[in-house]
Amino acid sequence: xxxxxxxxxxxxxxxxxxxxxxxxxxxxxxxxxxxxxxxxxxxxxxxxxxxxxxxxxxxxxxxxxxxxxxxxxxxxxxxxxxxxxxxxxxxxxxxxxxxxxxxxxxxxxxxxxx
Numbered sequence: 182x183x184x185x186x187x188x189x190x191x192x193x194x195x196x197x198x199x200x201x202x203x204x205x206x207x208x209x210x211x212x213x214x215x216x217x218x219x220x221x222x223x224x225x226x227x228x229x230x231x232x233x234x235x236x237x238x239x240x241x242x243x244x245x246x247x248x249x250x251x252x253x254x255x256x257x258x259x260x261x262x263x264x265x266x267x268x269x270x271x272x273x274x275x276x277x278x279x280x281x282x283x284x285x286x287x288x289x290x291x292x293x294x295x
Contacts, residue, residue, distance in 0.1 A: 213238040216250050220257040233295035237288045244284035249277055253284075 212235025221234035241250055256263040266274045266281075 212236055213242050215242065216254045217241040217245075220254045224257060230295065233292055236292035236295050240288040240291050241284060244287055245280060249280055249284075252277060253281060256281075 212232060215238045218234040218238035221229055221237055267278050
C-alpha cells in the first residue's frame with residue numbers, strides 16, 4: 182500500500198515533466214507559493230523546480246482547502262499517513278481522499294511542461 186501511494190505522489194511530479202500547460206482551467210499562468218509548493222521543492226524528485234512546484238500549488242489552491250493542503254503535506258513526509266486516510270472508514274477522510282485524487286489528476290494535466 183505504501184508503494185501505491187508513493188506512485189500517486191510521484192505521478193504528480195513525474196507526470197508534469199513535459200508537453201504543454203493547457204488544462205481545463207486554460208493555461209496556468211499564475212504560479213503560487215504555499216505548503217504544497219514547499220513540500221514539492223523539498224522532495225527528492227529530479228523533476229522538481231520552482232515553476233513546477235508553483236504550478237502544483239496553484240492547482241492545490243483551486244482544488245483543496247487550506248486544511249486539505251496541510252494534511253496533504255504530511256503525505257510527502259509520511260506515505261503511511263496517506264494510506265491511513267485512504268483506507269479510513271471515516272466519512273471526512275473519504276471525502277478528503279476524493280478531493281486529493283481529483284487534485285492530483287488536475288495537477289498532472291495542468292502542470293505538464295514545467
